[in-house]
Amino acid sequence: MVRVALVEGMKPNYPEPERQRYRRLVKQYLGIREERIDKLFNLLEVEKPSQAQKSFLNDIIAQAAYDSKYWSSLDYEHLKKEDVIIEYNGNIRGIARLLQGIDESKVIFVPSIGERAVTPEDEPDYFKHVDWRNKLVLNGQDVVRRFAQDRGIVLSGKYARSGQIPVEDFHLLEQNGFYFNEALKTAIDGVLKEPEYKDRVISAMAIKRRDGTELRLHPHDFAEAAEFYAYCLRYNPKIVETLGNKLTQLGDKYHGANTFNVPKRMPVGSKLYNEVEIHYIPDPQGGGPYPLDWMSTKAACDCPHALNMRNFEVRKGEMTRVVETMDTHVNMVFLAMIHKKKIPLKQAVNNMSPVPTPEFSNFVDKARYNIVQEFQVEQENGTKTKRTYVGEVGIEKLVHELAKSPEWGFGRMFSSGGKVIKILKPMYI
Numbered sequence: 485m486v487r488v489a490l491v492e493g494m495k496p497n498y499p500e501p502e503r504q505r506y507r508r509l510v511k512q513y514l515g516i517r518e519e520r521i522d523k524l525f526n527l528l529e530v531e532k533p534s535q536a537q538k539s540f541l542n543d544i545i546a547q548a549a550y551d552s553k554y555w556s557s558l559d560y561e562h563l564k565k566e567d568v569i570i571e572y573n574g575n576i577r578g579i580a581r582l583l584q585g586i587d588e589s590k591v592i593f594v595p596s597i598g599e600r601a602v603t604p605e606d607e608p609d610y611f612k613h614v615d616w617r618n619k620l621v622l623n624g625q626d627v628v629r630r631f632a633q634d635r636g637i638v639l640s641g642k643y644a645r646s647g648q649i650p651v652e653d654f655h656l657l658e659q660n661g662f663y664f665n666e667a668l669k670t671a672i673d674g675v676l677k678e679p680e681y682k683d684r685v686i687s688a689m690a691i692k693r694r695d696g697t698e699l700r701l702h703p704h705d706f707a708e709a710a711e712f713y714a715y716c717l718r719y720n721p722k723i724v725e726t727l728g729n730k731l732t733q734l735g736d737k738y739h740g741a742n743t744f745n746v747p748k749r750m751p752v753g754s755k756l757y758n759e760v761e762i763h764y765i766p767d768p769q770g771g772g773p774y775p776l777d778w779m780s781t782k783a784a785c786d787c788p789h790a791l792n793m794r795n796f797e798v799r800k801g802e803m804t805r806v807v808e809t810m811d812t813h814v815n816m817v818f819l820a821m822i823h824k825k826k827i828p829l830k831q832a833v834n835n836m837s838p839v840p841t842p843e844f845s846n847f848v849d850k851a852r853y854n855i856v857q858e859f860q861v862e863q864e865n866g867t868k869t870k871r872t873y874v875g876e877v878g879i880e881k882l883v884h885e886l887a888k889s890p891e892w893g894f895g896r897m898f899s900s901g902g903k904v905i906k907i908l909k910p911m912y913i
Contacts, residue, residue: 487550493589496529515554580885593858597878598685618687622667630674663770663833664778669894672887686884697806704879707840707848709815721747723820731824746813758813759786766834768822783814838898851879
């Protein structure tokens with residue numbers, strides 16, 4: 485991350501004194517001839533490089549890659565003094581605010597994100613045991629109450645202790661358009677900004693189904709899905725439906741399992757696709773007799789991430805509740821569906837993979853690539869400083885903290901117009 489930031493700082497969109505400082509630092513830490521770095525520095529200002537210039541750029545990009553052997557060991561203390569690395573404590577509100585104010589040429593070093601450090605290898609276990617206070621349930625009591633309050637709906641007052649919506653309230657929500665996007669909008673614009681959520685660290689969104697099982701959603705997956713789907717549209721890897729016909733123009737009303745092959749971001753051997761299965765997939769436009777189908781959706785993917793997140797929870801001494809995750813590949817199916825059916829985003833009220841705005845996508849990117857967790861680990865000969873990227877748990881905490889800010893509403897985070905193909909630049913695998 486620090487090496488990428490050093491090269492980033494030489495780009496012409498930064499003030500000239502800062503560019504010169506980064507050029508000096510790259511010369512100090514990248515072991516190639518200085519005249520090549522000078523040439524790169526000047527070429528970064530060329531809008532349309534020639535073929536010879538492109539060849540030079542490709543060559544030096546390989547030499548300057550973050551894992552290139554040409555880099556010497558980084559002196560982190562020196563880079564902190566040079567203002568490339570910013571040290572900050574684990575206060576999640578402060579990190580989210582700081583992240584909005586920096587550019588890609590800075591890297592933030594923190595001991596943790598929020599109340600505890602979660603390393604990437606610990607993430608699956610953390611997500612399997614998310615405390616109720618760290619979840620935001622999109623069809624839970626807080627969101628339903630706020631939705632009703634905002635629309636002057638009088639609920640029965642019989643909200644079940646188990647979290648299930650009473651039948652009479654369920655019908656009221658149906659009649660008043662409690663679609664997925666409305667639930668998400670209510671959660672972001674209303675619930676997360678309420679005083680009781682101010683000091684709660686939210687690390688996952690969830691949908692509680694009537695059978696007691698749970699589907700979890702992670703907003704950073706919305707950004708990854710849009711980026712990857714844009715890549716697929718440009719470079720032609722196809723999402724193929726292997727059972728059902730939800731991706732056809734007309735589709736059908738079949739309400740059972742639909743299966744899809746979704747291109748893998750990093751193909752392994754001959755396996756080019758991940759297998760996604762979705763039950764009770766909602767109509768994106770909310771039409772038909774099942775407007776609240778998003779509450780019943782079941783999703784499964786055979787990628788390691790989704791499998792790691794699955795868990796059986798103990799309830800009253802019995803392992804009864806299945807937790808599933810809507811990961812990036814599942815989200816891409818929803819984008820493929822609205823694209824195939826030529827449904828404008830404004831009409832896709834039950835699109836369970838809302839398209840992020842470029843501004844929100846940029847925030848997620850900085851959370852992924854511009855924060856380093858730095859903490860001490862015990863070893864046989866004492867302690868050692870360990871540095872790692874911020875994993876998905878940390879990104880989710882930061883995204884939800886961002887959503888608590890008064891200036892960040894649903895409309896600033898998610899796009900309501902345009903076409904999916906034009907939203908984000910493609911992600912290169």
